Every structure is written in C-alpha cells, then in structure tokens.
Amino acid sequence: MESDSYTVHIVDDEEAVRKSLAFLLTMSGFTVRVHGSATAFLGIAPTIRKGCLVTDLRMPDMTGVELLQRLGDAQAMMPAIVVTGHGDVPMAVEAMKAGALDFIEKPFEDEVLIAAVRKAAEELLVRPDTAHSVPEIHARLEQLTDRERQVLSGVVAGLPNKTIAFDLDISPRTVEVHRANIMAKMQAASLAELVRMALLAGIEPQNVPRRSTRI
Template sequence: MQTGDYIVHIVDDEESVRKSLAFLLGMAGFAVRMHDSATDFLAAAPAIRNGVLVTDLRMPDMSGVELLRNLVTAQAIMPAVVITGHADVPMAVEAMKAGAIDFIEKPFEDVVIIEAIHRAAEQLVDKPTEGHDVSAIHSRLECLSERERQVLSGVVAGLPNKSIAYDLDISPRTVEVHRAHVMAKMQAKSLPQLVRMALSAGFGPD
C-alpha cells in the first residue's frame, strides 16, 4: 500500500513530540493527523478507515495499552506502533499482546519509525509480514533448547534479564548469551520482531 493511501494518526500528549514526529513523517511522504489525547482519538477511531496508529505508551488520560484494548472493544482496531522508553519494555510487550504491530524504544533513528509504519500498513491489505510464516516459526521454536525456551518465555512475558536470571537461578550474563542464541535460531533481527514471532506462533510464558 502506498503512503498516500492511508493516514498515520499520532497520539501523544506532548505537543513538541507530536509536531516533530508529524514533521518527520510528512517529509517522508506520509499523510498525518495529530491527536493530543488517547481519549479524543478513541472517540474518533470508529470513523477512521485505512489508518495506522502511532502512540506513546505513557499518557496521562489513558496508557497506550489501554488505548489498544479500548479500540478492540469499540471494534475500531487498526495497525499500531507504540513508542516506549527503555524502562517501559514490559508494558510494550503487553501492548503487542493487545494487538500492536511493533514497539520502538526511545531514542530511535528516523528510519526505524518509518520502517515500522510501513510494516504496520501492510496489515491494511492483509499482506503477510516477512519472516512470520507460522509453520516456519514453529520449526525454529523446536530448535531451541529447554533453557532457551525458558529464556524466551521470560522475554515474551516482558521480564528484564535480571528477573529472568533470578527465576532460572543463573547469571544475567548467561541470560544474555541464551537470548542471543534465541535471536539467532529464531532469525529475529530485533527484540520486537522476536516477540511478534513468538506471539504469532502462540508461544507464551510457561
């Protein structure tokens, strides 16, 4: 789908963030609409056609996760990308479970958000995401060792390495090594992609 065929809706309570992101996306050829609160966007969402949502996770009136869940209730689901601070990764994983296509950690390069929006827009035409064939993902999962599956389970649960290490009675460094092996075996280029793949295959916390 061409960028002119859909509108990117930016939901963020900080005006400077909305305007800077809108400027960036406008320069990249996207049609953009800005919303200063999740509540206002939720009210407008049922009338939106061919929209992609870009939302911050932490907002005063409603979190990004709550927004996604309310969109489901309102039958106004649309492809969504969530933006998060480093400490918000567990919440970002919850957002993906609520239907987000991707999450992006701050600070991010311009190309990262642009590529994420393109991936989200693919959902508007039911185009399968590259690397997400469920049977292929199941095959990759079967290649994981028991310990690697345990680490992946912790990652999908949104746990930081230290918590996974504590639960498994191993060192955080060992968790990092196992996580790197999981990324390689799953052919995931990023943490969001790894989580997307696991969720699409129905893999969750034990």
C-alpha cells in the first residue's frame, strides 16, 4: 500500500519520543500524526478511515493494553504496534491478545519499526492475517521436542533465558540453542511473530517446570 494513502498514529506520553518517532517515519515517507495520550487518541479513533497505530505500552492515563481493549469495544480497532521496554514481554503478550499486530522491544533499530509499520499497512488491505494458518502452526509445533516445548512456554510467558535455564536446570547457552531451534522450526522471524503463532494455536503462557532433569 502506498505510504501516503494511510496515516500512522503515534501515541506516547513523552514528547521527545513522539517527536523522534514522527521524524523517523516522516523521513521514511509515511504520513504521521502524534497524540500525547491514549485518551486523546480514543477521542478521534472512530473517525479514522485508514490508519495504523504505534503506541507505547506504559502510559499514565491507560496502558497500551487498555487502549487496544477500548478501541475494540468502540469498534475502532486498527493494525497496531506496541513498543515495550525490557521485561514487559508478558504485558506485550496481553496486548497481542487484545489485538496488537506486533510488539517491538526497546531499544530497537530504525529499520525494525519501519518494517513493522509497513507490515501493519498491509493489514489494511487483507485482514485477518493469513500468513500462518492454525493447521500449519500445529504442524510446526509437532516438530518441537519436549524440551523445546518447555522452553517455548517460558519464552511466551516472557521469562528471560537465565530464569528458564534455572527452572529447567540447564545452562543459559543451552536455552539459547533451544530458542534458535524453536524459531527455525516455527519459521518465526521475530519473538513477536513466535508469540502471535502461539496465541493463534491456543497456547497460553505457562510457567516452565522447576528443576527438571538436566540434559
């Protein structure tokens, strides 16, 4: 979709962040509009015909999750990307349950955000997303070993590698290897895509078993 045929709406309570993101996306050819609060954005959201949303996850008036839920209630949902800080992955998973297309962890490269916005724009043409059908996801899950499934549960729950390693009584390096294998077998290009596939398959984040047998 041509970048001038839709508007990217940036919602963040920090002015410096809004200006930085707006500058980046404007210089990349996007039409951008900024909003200083989720409440302000909700006031105009029902009037938006073609738009994408880039929103911070933690804001003082309401969280990014609450914003998406309110958009859904108002039947004003649009392709949305949530920006999250380190340690907010469980909250980001909740945002995806509420309808977010993607989440990006800070700090991130400019190209990562630009690619995510372009992907969101494609959603304006064809929804729902058909990139990964549920049967295909289940077929990929069948390729995972029991240990990889345990690691996947920890990853989707937002646990860091060190915590997963401690709970499974394996080394952090082994967890990294399992994560790489999971990403390859699931054909996931990012953590957000992996989480999205897990949610489509009905996998709920769970705590991994503690102190399993070392492998």
